[in-house]
Amino acid sequence: MTDQFLIECPHFDPATGQARFTYALDGLRFVETLDLPKGADIAAAASPNFSKLLDLTAIVLGVSYFKLKAPFEIAAPDIALNEAERAFTIDVYENGMGEFYARNNLLRFGKLTITAPHDPSEHQPAITLPQRTLLPIGGGKDSLVSVDLLSHTGVPFTPFAVNPKGPILTSVATIGTPPIYATRTLDPEMIRLSQQPGFYNGHVPSTAMNSMIAALCAVLFGYNQIVLSNERSASEGNVEFDGRETNHQYSKSLGFELLIAAILSDATGGALKYFSLLRPYSEARIASLFTHETRFDRVFSSCNRNFRLTGNDGPLWCGECPKCHFVFLIFAPFMPKERLLAIFGKDLLDNPAHEASFRELAGLAGQKPWECVGEILEAAACLYTLTRHADWHQAAVVRAIKADLLAQYGEPKLQAAMAECLTDSHDHHIPPALAAKVAAYAV
Structure with missing residues (x-):
């Protein structure tokens, strides 16, 4: 040794x-x-x-x-x-x-x-x-x-x-x-x-x-x-x-x-x-704040697989990894579907092959992926929101997961979890004056 x-x-x-x-x-x-x-x-x-x-x-x-x-x-x-x-x-x-x-x-x-x-x-x-x-x-x-x-x-x-x-x-x-x-x-x-x-x-x-x-x-x-x-x-x-x-x-x-x-x-x-600066926020809350600005839509990426060495010489999102799936999931409740599909290039929730990945994210199978993804209950809450969303309730993954999601968590818990995701935490280290300014803007 x-x-x-x-x-x-x-x-x-x-x-x-x-x-x-x-x-x-x-x-x-x-x-x-x-x-x-x-x-x-x-x-x-x-x-x-x-x-x-x-x-x-x-x-x-x-x-x-x-x-x-x-x-x-x-x-x-x-x-x-x-x-x-x-x-x-x-x-x-x-x-x-x-x-x-x-x-x-x-x-x-x-x-x-x-x-x-x-x-x-x-x-x-x-x-x-x-x-x-x-x-x-x-x-x-x-x-x-x-x-x-x-x-x-x-x-x-x-x-x-x-x-x-x-x-x-x-x-x-x-x-x-x-x-x-x-x-x-x-x-x-x-x-x-x-x-x-x-x-x-x-x-x-x-x-x-x-x-x-x-x-x-x-x-x-x-x-x-x-x-x-x-x-x-x-x-x-x-x-x-x-x-x-x-x-x-x-x-x-x-x-x-x-x-x-x-x-x-x-x-x-x-x-x-x-x-x-973002410590008060859930991933879902951050996704909602991102929708306020459109100028980064075609240049940003959270996909580790496609973090290329030289510029944007291919798709910014692989569409197959847990990171892509999670980011797509938390944007879906807050961003117009047309804009989200333009960012990712495809509908990640309407592909049955992705069901297992979304189940892991929502705590319905396996473990939380070894990726920079949000809380399990947060993902479950976002999926629940999509079961009631006009643009997403018929998506293949949402339909396939809905029954198990409700059976495991129940509607009251999922509704409360979504409300909690959108409630800012006071558990942070931001200087008070800056925290007050940010809170006033991020409404």
Whole structure:
């Protein structure tokens, strides 16, 4: 068994904007590079705040290499961590990797350790960051709803992405605001080994990784808040494994948001805020908000299968995966059928071959798919709404599922669930003044 995953001290060259992260595992050595835009503030790059964030970024990015063997010990001999940062590290490598462990049948919860020098300080000295917003863009519906909300509440923002491609590029072009892009280059040997016998592969917490990279850019280029677009549905897990709920979207959950927000705040002396603008909303509520704006209809995509490397050289939606099915389902109650069919190119609810997938989404069979989809009861409520919708009640999937849907949940529960989906939650981390502005617009 591999004894230890080693994280070495990272290095950043402000002249080139390149950061280098080095890892060692089972006699193997890996180097990853991260290219940030040139022109960063030199004083910011030399600050203890940036150094702390760079160290924490090295730890979070390391999961891509750790997972090849998934040892029980993580070692960072040149990276000093306080108690909160140690807890954060273990959380990323345990809960953030929960799906990876579940699908590889690896028992790691409560068993991982981190060996690193002790940092006695609870937080770094305060720095001053301009009141500006960095908005990660994922190319899907969620971040584009955030674009609409920020635009209509008078909050200027800069789009941000790591390794932008396909729908991210077309969405940012439609937004029309100059972005900040970062390029992450994984060690090719890690990618090769992940496909070889004797090595593990699987899901990693990409939102956690991209958030740390966004934090580096926030300090280097002067932004005091990173605004995510994670909905409340992201907090629901997929399965129970090894005595714990595992969640494909863990690093999008409210629990992780609060944890990383505290870490980023401490690293910047309270200067950097991190929160999700869509946390009060269900996926269905977000879908209803998306219908207010049409300019992104032909450029956005939430389909992971068709997230192409070079532009939109094919259909944006495969129409076959659970993600496509879920997004189609939550749009259907709120968007005119003609517009929805124009976006997807076909009617996903009128194909009998899709019935099994929709049954899984609604909790009628199997388990919640390992995808960024909403809550099971939310999907069931949307399907119930379609059984009473003039445009959709005769669709093949809706007709096939209706009886079982009503038998399992009952009409009162489904009606209440739909009402709850459209009721905004107060369980969020949005600054009060901004929350009030957004609530006033999002009616």
